[in-house]
Amino acid sequence: MxxxxxxxxxxxxxxxxxxxxxxxxxxxxxxxxxxxxxxxxxxxxxxxxxxxxxxxxxxxxxxxxxxxxxxxxxxxxxxxxxxxxxxxxxxxxxxxxMASFPLFPYCNRIRDARFEFDGRTIDLGGDGNGYAHALHGHAWRRPWRVGTRTASSVELHFEHVPDSEKRGDWPFHYRASQRIELLGDALHVTLAAQNLSEGTMPFGMGHHPYYPRTSNTVITAHVDEMWHADAHVLPTHLGPHGAVDALMRGMSADAFDLDNNFSGWTRSATIAWPDEARSVTMTADAPFDHLVVFAPANDVQLCVEPVTNTTDCFNANEDDGARERSGYRVLQPGEAISAGLNWKPQRD
Structure with a gap:
């Protein structure tokens, strides 16, 4: 999606x-x-x-x-x-x-910047996002505090305290962190969050990496189905698509006009530049069970993104199982979540 x-x-x-x-x-x-x-x-x-x-x-x-x-x-x-x-x-x-940025407290879009949760309407319009459909949460648009650091690692911290006087503010109190480190030539990022609210909080997280894109860039990943999208880049249905099989074989970044979520991801994806004899493989821990591929036609941009939830998951229908398929998640008061992402370069 x-x-x-x-x-x-x-x-x-x-x-x-x-x-x-x-x-x-x-x-x-x-x-x-x-x-x-x-x-x-x-x-x-x-x-x-x-x-x-x-x-x-x-x-x-x-x-x-x-x-x-x-x-x-x-x-x-x-x-x-x-x-x-x-x-x-x-x-x-x-x-x-940037090269990549963190996604908290949800990934991708929320239709019309609003959803229903725990008997109330959560309206995120006017929080400064600038998009008709709220995008990627808010932590990516705020400064983070630097914590412990070494020559090869750094910890970053972010805390959101809701402001009831601010229109469209995320109404839940939470803390997030990133541990970013080099292990040899590999990049490892641990994302973590904790719900500090007195009640439950809907939640999702991810990272948003952009990759160099050339006419020979190839993406390989195992996925089961693709979320088809409407003109607003919002989900319509989950089903087959030519990109699913193409990704399994190794898909050219120019093969389709994509900005879609994929389900059934096995949490490994390789971006390769065969003419340069090099590649980088991204792997992820659960619950990064969803993959976004942004490979628009006639463009130099390419994103292959690990996320815990698909687009607009907070508005997914509970009765038909769409919530479960979309990665809908709720954190209990005080509940914490942590998971890792890795990028491993390879030169032939």
């Missing part, structure tokens, strides 16, 4: 020079993908061997870049495993132009 509002640009960034923060991380390298400077004091830079991860806590707790520097004789080149942010994106505090 369609999940995302996206930047409208369809042109790749202009090739320029990236200056690395410290010689102990990496010396300067020519990077044709971004002008990001990792000496920006608002960023947290993690390193492990030749791998660097750049985190932007103030931009929705986002990841700004994840890359390797490959040394070749007297030169070196940068291999991005996620699409990197630019200085302009950081200056604009735009999570949609």
């Amino acid at each position: 369609a999940s995302n509002a996206r930047p409208t640009t369809s042109q790749p960034p202009t090739p320029i020079q990236t200056t690395m923060r410290e010689a102990s991380i990496h010396p300067s390298a020519t990077d044709p993908a971004t002008d990001l400077r990792i000496d920006d004091p608002s960023l947290v830079v993690l390193s492990s061997g030749d791998t660097t991860l750049v985190v932007a806590p103030e931009v929705g707790g986002s990841i700004a870049a994840y890359f390797d520097v490959v040394r070749e004789h007297t030169s070196q080149r940068v291999l991005h495993w996620l699409r990197p942010a630019t200085r302009a994106a950081l200056a604009a505090c735009d999570p949609l132009r």
Whole structure:
């Protein structure tokens, strides 16, 4: 099911020079993908061997870049495993132009920014989201606090205290965290949340990674069915689609015009660039049982997103089993949830 509002640009960034923060991380390298400077004091830079991860806590707790520097004789080149942010994106505090950002306290859209819960209408219109159908929760649009950090890991924290005077505010008190770390060249992210409200709270979480997209990019994943969507990118029905079989075999990012949720995901997906002899495999813990693939036609964007719930799950019909199929979840007072995501690069 369609999940995302996206930047409208369809042109790749202009090739320029990236200056690395410290010689102990990496010396300067020519990077044709971004002008990001990792000496920006608002960023947290993690390193492990030749791998660097750049985190932007103030931009929705986002990841700004994840890359390797490959040394070749007297030169070196940068291999991005996620699409990197630019200085302009950081200056604009735009999570949609980061490499990836967290999704709390729900993923994807909510129809008309409202739903019924526990006998009352939850109206999220006017919370600053800017979309007719509330999108991705709110934590991605707020700064996160930096906690414990090491050379290769950082903990980020976010707490939402509802404001009854603020129109459209999420009316539940909760705490969320991310532990982001490099384990060798692999990226590991643990997402966690706890309901601090006196009553129950509907809930979902995920991460929103963008990948480099070329004419040869291939996505491989095992899924069972696809949520078909209407013109508002909201679910209509769950059923077969050519992309289901194509993903099993290895689907070109250009094969379909996609912005859809997939069910029956086995929690592993590989994004490969065969002409570059490299790939990255994303794996997830339960309950990240749903996958979003955003691969629009004639565009440079590509997202393959692990999520706990499908689009508009809070409005799913309880009687016909749609809630169960959509990942609808409720946290009890004080209940906590935690699950991990991993990205493992491979160079042939």
